[in-house]
Every structure is written in C-alpha cells, then in structure tokens.
C-alpha cells in the first residue's frame with residue numbers, strides 16, 4: 001500500500017474556553033490519497049472551513065495528529081509550516097482572494113516570488129502558462145480589480161497551482177459565482193486534477209459541484225460521517 | 227528584498243493621494259528642521275559676528291603686577307585701592323620672536339601687535355580723554371574691521387595720522403584732515419592729522435578710542451621696543467580655546483581666549499542652540515508619529531492581503547520588510563521633497579553678507595540638508611517597525627475572513 005498524501009487522526013478543535021467553548025471538531029479522522037478530487041460537504045457550521053484551515057497549516061488543532069507527505073505537521077514550528085505551505089499546499093478562498101493592486105499575472109506568481117525574493121522570468125513563464133490554461137491569456141496584465149468574479153477565481157486557481165503543490169484546498173471557490181462561471185472554474189480544476197495529478201479538496205454547498213468530484217466527504221457533528 | 231520593494235512601491239502608488247499627503251506631511255517636518263538649522267546657525271553667526279567677530283579671539287597681554295599682600299591676621303580684611311598705572315603699562319618685550327611662530331599656527335588669520343595707553347586729545351582749550359591703540363598700519367582692519375565702519379576718510383595710518391570715532395569727532399567738532407594734538411599719559415605729545423572717522427555703533431569706542439600707527443605709539447609711550455599686547459584673529463572663533471592652549475604651550479606667553487570673558491554670550495548661544503535642537507526633535511517626533519499612524523492604518527486596511535500573502539507561504543519577515551521599506555520610502559521621498567522645498571524657501575532670504583538688522587539672519591548654507599534627509603529616513607524606518615511587526619502577526623485565517 002502506498003503512503004497516503006495526508007492523514008489526520010483523532011483531530012479535535014475547540015474554540016474559546018470554559019462555558020463559551022465550542023467544540024467544532026471532535027476526533028475527526030481523514031485520509032486522502034494522491035490525485036484525489038474530493039468534495040467536502042456538511043451543513044453550515046459543521047466545521048468544513050475549520051478543517052480546511054487546519055489541513056492548510058493556517059491553524060493548529062487543539063489535539064490530534066496531522067501528517068502530510070509523511071511529515072508530522074502537529075509539532076512543526078511556525079516557520080517550518082510557512083515553508084511547507086508554500087511548497088506543498090495551494091489555497092482558493094471564497095472572498096478576498098487576490099491582491100487588488102496587482103495584475104493577474106503578478107497575483108499568480110506571488111507564491112514563487114515570496115519564496116525567491118524576486119519575480120524571475122522562469123516564474124513569469126510558468127504563471128503565463130497557467131493563465132493560458134485557465135483561458136485567461138488576454139487578461140494577464142489586467143489589474144485584479146478589473147476582472148470578473150469568475151475570472152478572479154480562475155486566477156486564484158492558477159495561483160494555487162503556481163508552486164506545483166501536492167494539495168489544493170478550496171473553500172467554497174464558486175460560492176459567489178453564477179452557474180456558468182462556477183462551471184468554468186470547476187472545469188479548470190477538473191482538468192488540472194487529471195493532467196497534473198494535483199489533489200483537490202473542495203468545500204461546497206452545491207450538489208452539482210459535489211457531483212463533479214469523485215469522492216464526497218461528509219462532515220457532521222465534528223466528525224467525518226461519510 | 228527586491229520583491230518586498232516591489233510590493234511596497236505598488237502600495238505607495240496604488241493610493242497616490244494618500245501617499246502624496248503623507249510625503250508632504252513628512253516634507254513639512256523636514257522643512258521645519260532645515261529652516262530651524264539655518265535660522266539657529268545663521269543667528270549664532272550673526273550674533274557672534276556682531277560681537278565676538280570684532281574681538282580679538284586670542285589676546286596675549288602682559289599681566290599687570292598685583293602687589294603681594296600679607297594679611298595682618300586671619301580675621302583681618304584689607305581694602306586695596308590701586309590706581310592703574312597707565313603711563314607705564316606692563317609690556318611684552320620678548321613677543322616679537324614668537325610672532326612668525328604664531329602666524330604659522332593652523333587657523334590663525336591675523337596677528338596684530340599693539341601698544342596701548344591713555345592720553346588726551348586737545349584742540350585749543352578743549353580736551354577729551356582717550357584710549358590710544360597703536361597698530362601696524364597694514365593690520366588696522368585685521369582684528370576689528372575698521373574699514374567697514376569708516377564714515378569718512380581712509381584707514382591710512384601713515385606717519386602722523388590718527389583715526390577717531392564719530393562721536394568724538396562730533397563732540398570736538400573735528401573734521402577730516404584737521405590737525406589735532408595727542409598727549410599721552412607719559413606727557414609726550416604729537417600733532418596728528420585726522421585721516422579717518424569711524425562709527426562702530428557702540429558709544430564707547432566711538433567716543434573714547436583713537437588709533438595711531440605703532441611707530442607713533444612708540445614715541446608717545448616711550449616704548450622703543452616690545453608691545454603691550456598681541457591680538458590674534460582666527461578663521462574659526464570656536465577654535466579659540468584650543469589655539470590659546472597651543473600658544474601658551476609653545477610660547478609660554480600669557481594668552482587668553484575671548485571665551486573667558488564671554489561666558490554670558492556663550493551661554494545664550496548654547497541656550498539658543500538647545501532651543502533649536504528641541505524644535506528639530508519635535509519636528510522629527512512629528513514625522514515618526516505621522517508615519518507610524520499612517521502605516522498602522524494602512525496595515526489594518528491591508529489585513530486581508532497580508533493574510534493572503536501569509537497563506538501563500540510568505541514568512542513574517544517578508545511582511546515586516548514590505549512595510550519597513552514603505553516607511554523608508556516615505557521618509558526618503560519626504561526628506562528629499564522637504565530639503566528641496568527648504569532650499570528654495572531659504573533662497574528667498576538675503577545672503578549672509580546682506581544681513582540687515584531686523585531681518586532674519588538665515589544662513590542657507592547651514593540648512594543641514596543631508597542630516598535632515600538622513601535623520602528622516604532613519605526616523606521613518608524606525609516609525610514603520612511597530613506597524614510592520616503588527617502586520618506580520620496578522621492571523622491569516624481571521625484576516626481572510628473565512
């Protein structure tokens with residue numbers, strides 16, 4: 001059996017303390033293999049976003065074990081997590097996704113530029129190639145603010161792939177898009193998953209989006225229920 | 227660094243009005259700094275040139291001998307009244323050999339040997355008590371710039387010539403070219419022609435002081451050799467104490483610096499410089515507060531963006547660098563603008579040579595432009611550290627608002 005991409009065991013997350021404490025994750029277990037394309041489903045407030053931010057190393061669990069690519073991330077330092085995130089994880093958020101003062105291309109190459117300290121021509125070439133694949137060849141030098149919602153999310157997907165991460169976490173990436181734009185975004189994700197073997201975990205309330213994924217992970221009462 | 231610089235400059239240009247306002251605010255602070263430097267510096271020079279500028283900076287004068295006393299007993303008091311023996315002034319007999327040595331010392335502009343004494347200026351039945359100074363004719367304007375105070379005639383101190391003050395001339399109704407009788411305390415007298423009349427502006431010298439050549443003074447005071455004092459002018463009057471010490475060490479002559487008798491003036495100048503320093507510090511503090519608060523607001527507004535950068539794997543240090551660079555850029559731009567503005571405004575003030583009483587004696591050369599720019603960049607950089615650190619601690623999860 002090959003090693004899974006990621007594995008979380010007995011994951012707990014509690015917000016607040018004492019009477020105000022909210023237990024969001026209660027001993028959650030989840031394993032994902034390389035190349036998966038999964039939807040994360042569950043009612044509002046069930047902890048989907050919480051799980052994604054923990055898997056993305058943006059937040060630490062209250063307890064439990066979090067391994068990815070064979071590395072134990074629960075005990076890693078903040079600096080190590082930042083570096084790990086940069087190399088192995090891509091994000092697509094619902095809102096506030098792009099830096100408004102930068103062009104589409106500049107946004108896409110950000111993950112490489114912050115690591116290398118400058119925008120290399122190799123990074124620019126990779127960014128252009130990704131934008132072409134997103135169908136945004138004619139929008140590369142547009143400021144983020146002058147793109148449509150769907151275009152912005154496709155730029156965000158391109159950026160998430162910039163450093164060729166093994167895992168892309170998307171939290172309701174199509175949440176504020178219309179059907180057509182949502183479909184376009186999902187098509188590009190689907191293609192990248194098949195062509196590059198990138199693993200996607202996409203939280204959504206949309207059954208049609210969920211149906212496009214090969215696996216559905218259902219979260220309820222702080223655990224994976226199906 | 228390069229990439230942080232790119233992001234910082236993009237942040238600056240993305241909100242041009244805000245950046246411009248901020249830079250202008252910094253520039254005003256820098257302008258105040260430069261204006262104060264030029265004013266305080268110019269004022270100090272002006273005051274010094276009006277006072278110590280006409281003084282001898284280092285004076286070598288033979289000490290008047292004070293008779294030694296033996297107190298009758300411990301509780302006793304002695305009141306000694308000694309009449310100054312003006313006719314036989316103490317004199318420096320060995321000074322001539324040292325003159326070339328002193329002239330060679332660094333910073334020495336002029337060395338003037340003088341014979342001084344008291345006397346009476348007579349015309350008919352009228353007579354006025356005067357102080358007589360004999361100088362080498364070539365050095366007549368070396369210590370006090372007599373030439374610049376001349377209201378009539380020339381500073382020519384040829385044989386048989388005398389220069390007198392305006393008040394004395396008025397009191398005695400002396401006119402240029404007139405012959406007057408100068409009788410020294412020694413009883414020796416000479417007929418002299420008034421070759422020039424000066425007005426220094428302060429009553430004393432204008433009424434009491436007369437200048438003759440060294441040769442005339444030798445005759446009047448029966449001093450065939452030696453002089454009564456040597457006055458020395460320096461290029462930089464602040465070097466007087468150091469030069470005095472050197473002269474003493476080299477020649478063993480009793481030299482004194484002008485500062486020994488100018489404690490009050492020096493205190494006033496020091497107080498003035500401190501006031502200037504305080505105002506300049508306030509200007510810098512204003513810059514620091516302005517930049518810190520503006521950047522704090524800016525980092526707050528950009529929290530989601532900072533969150534995205536952190537989520538994409540930008541280290542905290544990168545975020546710090548972005549905002550510190552932004553602070554430094556604001557400082558540099560504001561510093562350059564303020565310095566340029568300051569220079570242009572100072573140009574409108576009359577130059578050092580054209581100071582007139584009642585004008586602000588601003589000295590454009592003392593604007594401390596480089597220092598102002600440097601301090602501003604440093605202040606701006608320091609001011610940005612706090613907001614930059616706050617920005618780097620932004621929690622990406624809450625900032626992105628998931």
Ligand SMILES: Nc1ncnc2c1ncn2[C@@H]1O[C@H](COP(=O)(O)OP(=O)(O)OP(=O)(O)O)[C@@H](O)[C@H]1O
Pocket residue numbers: 015016022024042043044045046047048049050051628
């Ligand atoms: N920082 C926090 N402090 C306190 N409670 C929090 C915090 N973040 C999330 N929660 C709580 O945790 C629970 C799960 O939130 P989460 O955002 O993970 O749900 P979700 O499944 O993503 O919901 P939705 O579908 O509406 O996005 C909610 O009850 C929420 O109020």
Ligand SMILES: [Mg+2]
Pocket residue numbers: 048049050171628
């Ligand atoms: Mg959510």
